[in-house]
Amino acid sequence: MAVSSEVAKRRAGDPPRLEMMGITKQFPGVLANDNISFSVKPGEIHALLGENGAGKSTLVKMIYGIMAPDQGQILWNGELVKVSNPRAARKLGIGMVFQHFSLFEALTVLENIALGLDSKISQRDLEKEIRRVLDLYGLKLDPQRIVSTLSVGERQRIEIVRALLLDPRLLIMDEPTSVLTPQEVEQLFETLRKLAAGGCSILYISHKLHEIIALCDTATILRGGRLVATCDPKEETPKSMAELMIGANLKEIARPAGRGFGPEKFSARGLSLPKHGDFGVALHDISFSVRAGEILGVAGVAGNGQNEFMEALSGERVALNAAAVRLDGIDIGRLGPTQRRALGLCAVPEERNGHAAVADFTLADNSSLTARRRMGFMQGGLISFSRVAAYAERVIKGYSVKALGHYSTAGSLSGGNLQKFIMGREILQEPTALVCSQPTWGVDAGAAGAIRQAIVDLAGRGCAVVVVSQDLDELLEFCDSLVVINLGRLSRVMKVGDVSIDEIGLLMGGVHGDPKATAEMTEQLHAHSA
Amino acid sequence: MRIRLEKRREPSQLMQAITPVAAVVLTMIIGAIIFQLIGYEGPRAVKEIFFTPIFAAYKWSDVARRAAPLILIGLGLCVGNRAKIWNIGAEGQYIVGALSGAGVAYLTQGFTGYWIVPLMILAGVVGGALWAAIPAFLRTRYNVNEILSSLMLVYVAAQLLNYLVTGPWKDPNGHNFPQTAPFTVWQMMPKTILGTPFPPGLFVAFFFVAVFWVVMSRTEYGLAIRVVGDAPKAARYAGFSADRMVWSALMISGAMAGLAGVLEAASQSGQLNLGFPSGYGFTAIIVSFLGRLNPIGVLISGTVLAVTYVGGQVAQSAVHVPSSSAGIFQATMLFLILASDVLVRRRIRFVPAPKQAPVTVIAGAAK
Numbered sequence: 001m002a003v004s005s006e007v008a009k010r011r012a013g014d015p016p017r018l019e020m021m022g023i024t025k026q027f028p029g030v031l032a033n034d035n036i037s038f039s040v041k042p043g044e045i046h047a048l049l050g051e052n053g054a055g056k057s058t059l060v061k062m063i064y065g066i067m068a069p070d071q072g073q074i075l076w077n078g079e080l081v082k083v084s085n086p087r088a089a090r091k092l093g094i095g096m097v098f099q100h101f102s103l104f105e106a107l108t109v110l111e112n113i114a115l116g117l118d119s120k121i122s123q124r125d126l127e128k129e130i131r132r133v134l135d136l137y138g139l140k141l142d143p144q145r146i147v148s149t150l151s152v153g154e155r156q157r158i159e160i161v162r163a164l165l166l167d168p169r170l171l172i173m174d175e176p177t178s179v180l181t182p183q184e185v186e187q188l189f190e191t192l193r194k195l196a197a198g199g200c201s202i203l204y205i206s207h208k209l210h211e212i213i214a215l216c217d218t219a220t221i222l223r224g225g226r227l228v229a230t231c232d233p234k235e236e237t238p239k240s241m242a243e244l245m246i247g248a249n250l251k252e253i254a255r256p257a258g259r260g261f262g263p264e265k266f267s268a269r270g271l272s273l274p275k276h277g278d279f280g281v282a283l284h285d286i287s288f289s290v291r292a293g294e295i296l297g298v299a300g301v302a303g304n305g306q307n308e309f310m311e312a313l314s315g316e317r318v319a320l321n322a323a324a325v326r327l328d329g330i331d332i333g334r335l336g337p338t339q340r341r342a343l344g345l346c347a348v349p350e351e352r353n354g355h356a357a358v359a360d361f362t363l364a365d366n367s368s369l370t371a372r373r374r375m376g377f378m379q380g381g382l383i384s385f386s387r388v389a390a391y392a393e394r395v396i397k398g399y400s401v402k403a404l405g406h407y408s409t410a411g412s413l414s415g416g417n418l419q420k421f422i423m424g425r426e427i428l429q430e431p432t433a434l435v436c437s438q439p440t441w442g443v444d445a446g447a448a449g450a451i452r453q454a455i456v457d458l459a460g461r462g463c464a465v466v467v468v469s470q471d472l473d474e475l476l477e478f479c480d481s482l483v484v485i486n487l488g489r490l491s492r493v494m495k496v497g498d499v500s501i502d503e504i505g506l507l508m509g510g511v512h513g514d515p516k517a518t519a520e521m522t523e524q525l526h527a528h529s530a
Numbered sequence: 531m532r533i534r535l536e537k538r539r540e541p542s543q544l545m546q547a548i549t550p551v552a553a554v555v556l557t558m559i560i561g562a563i564i565f566q567l568i569g570y571e572g573p574r575a576v577k578e579i580f581f582t583p584i585f586a587a588y589k590w591s592d593v594a595r596r597a598a599p600l601i602l603i604g605l606g607l608c609v610g611n612r613a614k615i616w617n618i619g620a621e622g623q624y625i626v627g628a629l630s631g632a633g634v635a636y637l638t639q640g641f642t643g644y645w646i647v648p649l650m651i652l653a654g655v656v657g658g659a660l661w662a663a664i665p666a667f668l669r670t671r672y673n674v675n676e677i678l679s680s681l682m683l684v685y686v687a688a689q690l691l692n693y694l695v696t697g698p699w700k701d702p703n704g705h706n707f708p709q710t711a712p713f714t715v716w717q718m719m720p721k722t723i724l725g726t727p728f729p730p731g732l733f734v735a736f737f738f739v740a741v742f743w744v745v746m747s748r749t750e751y752g753l754a755i756r757v758v759g760d761a762p763k764a765a766r767y768a769g770f771s772a773d774r775m776v777w778s779a780l781m782i783s784g785a786m787a788g789l790a791g792v793l794e795a796a797s798q799s800g801q802l803n804l805g806f807p808s809g810y811g812f813t814a815i816i817v818s819f820l821g822r823l824n825p826i827g828v829l830i831s832g833t834v835l836a837v838t839y840v841g842g843q844v845a846q847s848a849v850h851v852p853s854s855s856a857g858i859f860q861a862t863m864l865f866l867i868l869a870s871d872v873l874v875r876r877r878i879r880f881v882p883a884p885k886q887a888p889v890t891v892i893a894g895a896a897k
Contacts, residue, residue, distance in 0.1 A: 369753075411539075
């Protein structure tokens, strides 16, 4: 008690660890940050909250010295500083853990950390130092392991250790939980709380509201490049913060009550595929079945075979036996994507640019990619321009895609708009079954809501839908049933509503790379349910 | 002032059209300066190379004769280059096409009939396609880089020509010169047709410009070619097989080069000798890029490159520049067109130099 009150007093007296004053950054065509001011106190866990495109990333890139602000000042411990590059930022004591890791898969943890250091230090000393940091924060990680054998959670720990080795006074975490199981999230929070108790400030970027309520002392909310509110998350509800973030009332997904399911439409039986390349994941004995009108969610931590699962269902990789994948009573396991599509199976892969769409192509040409046969674009062996253009316009109108017209290139659209176009392109083909991966990934809340609604409506018309997503909340919100993918295997099918988050977390791999902790947690879970 | 390159939201259509023209103009300027510096009359060399063949009507036939194979091969290469499947060996396929035609001629000595020329052409097309099928097989089966294999096969084809014209196919009445027997009238096409000064190959080239334009812009195959080059993953997603694209792109370009070779042999040279390879297969790579991998562009760029070929010879006698000067101009053009691509996707912006932010240290108020 005495210690904490002293800490509080010290906090009140000291200048803020970081103070942003009137930061403005202009990009061609968009004002990314508009006169933003806020401060982070020593030892404070400060949330930076906002939708995609709200300007969070731009703001932290300026703190970390990746970009320079056009206007405004940055104060570090009360002193005006100019952070000209990330090295300078690290020298000041600013560490950053990026959403996308920069790790060499073929090297060990130790080698990866050594490569990222600004100063030269012998491997032996470095290992000692790493072990000290791991012990101090109770992190579990073996410095001698090869990165390719590690789970995403463990990889993130490498990045965290890399930042902690520099003894930072401010740690920036960019969307750190998007790749973690619920159990791993809890462990991460423990580490962050310990860090903060030691006086390190944390700038925590996220759009997951319940996490911010659980973890953060203060939240700064950005919308469209402006600061709209600074609040204490403990006194807010997820709904109130979400509405500040979006600037409008949240729309609930409308679902017809008491829907029944039709007959089985789409299924896999014992689908196995060897792994492709050194870092691929093999699929083992995948089985599931989706009925007409049903939405099956596939949860799991990234890199557990989701991409392979998608490719095996869409036909980009064919199965070893025809009966492994069935659509409407037809064995389609040996068919390629064009034939599967002709039979009524449409798919939306995770990656928008370069996989689901070609950035340099017009929206019309992008329509031809998947809809050319189903929507009758072919006329005497030639692709009919007018039909393609008309279909592209239908998608643009039907899904309120913000684009000049069918002649706009896919690359000129924002991520959310392109995703709406891609989903619309597949949904308007009225497929018998739709498989999509991360349908709302990196999409703003408004567009995400529209996309989820479109999927629910499609299912309402009798389509069997499979949704692969790493966002568990999203799956629980609109799926009827749920499976978990882990190391290329599917769990049993569960009914949404009957499942507990803890159980799903354990199926997702529990605490990755830490069998003991997973076993303990399983025990707790069983004791709890008994 | 600083110069900054900014990414455009959309690739510029205007720049797509302007940059090839700018590349040609810049080539003239740079060429004039360089030739002047090394002691020739630079501006005059440029005039002879680029303008004499256009303004002197008696040179048109010569330009057309060279434009025909360049356009035909360039069209075929557009398909591969669009799909980022690089056929560098069109020269070899051109030689093998001509050899295949000459093989038919060798076997039909003493025969008469209108069927012989079509058979020779067919043999040329098939021969070129099969020669290009070798790199396709190596690439799809053993993942051998097609740039290397197709290029190396050029030298194999040249040796094959060497062997045949000095060995089995050597003209018995040729005074021991390394050449085949002259084709008979039944094995030849007229040098120029339809009362024009233009060779039959030019009209064939016009026909194929139209065919390729339709195929590239209007068919599923054209779509597949464009997708495979731009985004291989999207191609797989759209159901286009990458292996099929490798096979077809290489064989189509091989067939076109073979066609060009057999037309050249049967309508112009009338026999094969060691001097038959003329570098059209390599120059056509420049043609396809200068023409923006677009069939109509290839028609124009093929003509421009043919002009430099003819102009190079004119300049050689008029200004005494070396015979390789046309090649230097062609290479400069390719460099400039590839470099200017940056302007299609980016724009140049002049921005004022950044103001040096004052770095003062303000003492913490609460200390």
